[in-house]
Amino acid sequence: MSKAKVKTKVSEESHADVIEVVGAREHNLKNIDIRIPKQKLVVFTGVSGSGKSSLAFDTLYNEGQRRYMESFSAYARQFIGDMERPDVDKITGLSPVISIEQKTTNKNPRSTVGTITELYDFLRLLFARVGEAYSYETGKKMVKFSEEEIIAHIYGRLKGRKITLLAPLIRGRKGHYRELFEDIRKKGFVKVRVDGEILDLAPRMQVDRYKIHDIEVVVDRLQVTPDMKLRIAQSVQKSLQMGKDLLFIFDHDTNSLLQYSKQLMCIDTGLSYEEPSPNSFSFNSPYGACPSCKGLGTMHEVNLEAVIPDGQLSVSEGALAPLGEEREAYIYRQVQQVARKHKISLEKPWVELSPAAKNILLYGKADADPEAMRLHEVDMNDVSEGPVYYATEFEGVVTMLRRWFTGNNTSEYLRDWVEKFMVMRSCQTCQGSRLRKESQWFR
Numbered sequence: 261m262s263k264a265k266v267k268t269k270v271s272e273e274s275h276a277d278v279i280e281v282v283g284a285r286e287h288n289l290k291n292i293d294i295r296i297p298k299q300k301l302v303v304f305t306g307v308s309g310s311g312k313s314s315l316a317f318d319t320l321y322n323e324g325q326r327r328y329m330e331s332f333s334a335y336a337r338q339f340i341g342d343m344e345r346p347d348v349d350k351i352t353g354l355s356p357v358i359s360i361e362q363k364t365t366n367k368n369p370r371s372t373v374g375t376i377t378e379l380y381d382f383l384r385l386l387f388a389r390v391g392e393a394y395s396y397e398t399g400k401k402m403v404k405f406s407e408e409e410i411i412a413h414i415y416g417r418l419k420g421r422k423i424t425l426l427a428p429l430i431r432g433r434k435g436h437y438r439e440l441f442e443d444i445r446k447k448g449f450v451k452v453r454v455d456g457e458i459l460d461l462a463p464r465m466q467v468d469r470y471k472i473h474d475i476e477v478v479v480d481r482l483q484v485t486p487d488m489k490l491r492i493a494q495s496v497q498k499s500l501q502m503g504k505d506l507l508f509i510f511d512h513d514t515n516s517l518l519q520y521s522k523q524l525m526c527i528d529t530g531l532s533y534e535e536p537s538p539n540s541f542s543f544n545s546p547y548g549a550c551p552s553c554k555g556l557g558t559m560h561e562v563n564l565e566a567v568i569p570d571g572q573l574s575v576s577e578g579a580l581a582p583l584g585e586e587r588e589a590y591i592y593r594q595v596q597q598v599a600r601k602h603k604i605s606l607e608k609p610w611v612e613l614s615p616a617a618k619n620i621l622l623y624g625k626a627d628a629d630p631e632a633m634r635l636h637e638v639d640m641n642d643v644s645e646g647p648v649y650y651a652t653e654f655e656g657v658v659t660m661l662r663r664w665f666t667g668n669n670t671s672e673y674l675r676d677w678v679e680k681f682m683v684m685r686s687c688q689t690c691q692g693s694r695l696r697k698e699s700q701w702f703r
């Protein structure tokens with residue numbers, strides 16, 4: 261880079277918008293002045309040896325690092341050592357710098373700029389340690405309490421009140437729960453709260469098996485007085501243990517129910533998240549990946565336009581492209597069989613067939629949900645053989661394509677052929693973000 265090539269005009273623009281380099285002479289740089297706009301993607305191009313790296317790494321990055329080091333105390337600097345000042349007259353407007361080394365990488369759908377440079381690893385750590393969880397049901401901040409905090413809360417908010425400590429066992433589920441009642445009765449508890457009503461535990465007790473129930477066991481009933489501290493601590497611990505980190509406190513004076521959880525919980529809905537770890541934010545980990553697309557952000561689905569390119573053709577004329585025209589073949593014997601059974605005409609144009617007939621030919625079921633059936637989940641870790649189909653009934657063209665596309669025994673050749681009938685689209689569950697819902701609600 262010679263000075264003549266770089267157009268530069270020194271003006272009084274603020275340092276917030278521009279990095280100004282004056283007289284850069286590092287390596288083969290020929291005393292150049294340059295102004296680089298901030299908040300923009302800036303690219304240095306030029307033939308090999310023209311000084312791109314000398315400017316970016318040896319001048320800008322080095323000077324940024326040096327200034328960062330200089331901000332340490334003299335005591336700390338004696339361990340790091342001073343960095344050499346790059347050969348440049350002046351650099352203004354430089355912010356703290358990071359550099360990403362030049363690397364050649366293999367193409368992999370699970371690699372991004374973030375994962376290759378390991379920047380993403382630091383971001384994951386940041387989110388896991390200081391990220392705050394919000395409920396995806398209400399958008400409100402999630403809370404969690406330690407045992408000490410719960411006890412402090414009880415003494416802070418419920419001093420002098422009569423309270424009942426409840427351990428939730430069943431939340432919004434159907435069943436008669438005969439064994440559950442028997443089990444807690446044998447453990448020595450005498451009362452339960454069923455759907456908001458406190459009942460005495462009786463032998464052979466049960467509830468309506470077809471209704472949805474909330475069941476809590478009454479762990480303790482007491483008045484919050486200073487001398488109760490030990491008993492409250494013991495009962496809180498017992499409740500959390502039985503309620504799997506969840507505890508309800510019923511306040512008899514106000515008839516209100518307070519919920520406490522040792523895990524991150526949404527106060528309004530009771531939704532809880534697991535404690536976040538760096539893996540919760542990795543789309544390459546089952547703890548963080550969107551369950552629908554397995555962290556790829558995209559999904560293959562059968563493209564009906566490719567399967568049925570011309571709806572005016574009949575099935576026997578080849579309306580279903582993967583089947584081709586009707587001929588003496590095993591697959592067509594299956595199609596003929598299913599057509600006879602369901603009285604589907606193979607001679608009528610495809611567009612004139614009933615929705616049920618189309619569903620049978622495409623998905624093997626008259627009442628199939630086309631949207632759900634077309635989706636195909638790409639599972640890179642899946643080593644199972646998948647469902648086995650026996651040739652009793654035609655499974656449907658779409659189902660067949662999906663099976664071939666995912667099957668482990670599918671040859672490369674067959675898979676390439678099937679791919680012609682598939683399209684890639686961004687995952688509807690995570691909107692292409694690759695992460696599971698919970699992970700997206702940490703901020």
Ligand SMILES: [Zn+2]
Pocket residue numbers: 550551552553554555556557558687688689690691692693694695
């Ligand atoms: Zn997804």
